[in-house]
Amino acid sequence: MNIPAELKYTASHEWVKVNTDGTLTVGITDHAQDLLGDMVFVENPAVGRELKAGEECAVVESVKAASDIYAPVAGIVLTANADVEGSPEVLNQDAYSAWMFTLKPVNPADVNGLMDADAYRALVEAEAH
Template identity: 70%
Template sequence: MSNSNNLPGNLKYTASHEWVKKETDGTITIGITQHAQELLGDMVFVENPAVGRQLKAKEECAVAESVKAAADIYAPVTGVVVAVNPELDNAPEKINTEPYSAWMFKMKPDNAADVDALMDAAAYKTLVDSEAH
């Protein structure tokens, strides 16, 4: 049973199980949720988008590969990739142990309002609970 009660309230969420953290400089940090990493299992490889890549909202831009499956990671909003997490190259399992601090990539959104329109923790919890039945 997924423990979706531990959702950080300061993050936004997508229906495709990415979390999004708004940073003070206007960028956003993206990772995958506790629920997503539980579904995938032990991470073995992460492929991030290239820095400078322009992404459209919901565009496939990264891959998280586990012993069980490979999952596409989607851009939560339209914008440009400004950083990727180099730690995951050698330690993709950080996503399993610290899903809400082991970020994958950072973006500068074209429109900050797009970020505000994403799901909050309560809405995401409702989505996860509905998928579980």
């Protein structure tokens, strides 16, 4: 299972990268894309939208099902990746380079409350049983 050590994770299967400037890049995990299957539709949040932690803010849809994406922490949407909206299949090809949106967190310390790779791996393995 592909779970990069340098990223943070949510229980709802988003990954979060903390950039050097303190902004966050958000995507869905390799496990999430594997569960959903072939992606055919992505809807990102509007740039400038203020998100509460855990708020539904985006949608990914595979042929099989629709799945909500939740804000990992509170923040303001800085950019949204138009490439994944135009070609949702990139989420299947490489979930960690196919980022969805970036956030400026309200409180930079909030990311410390997210899971690390080991904790996320344990969660995924527990869900499998």
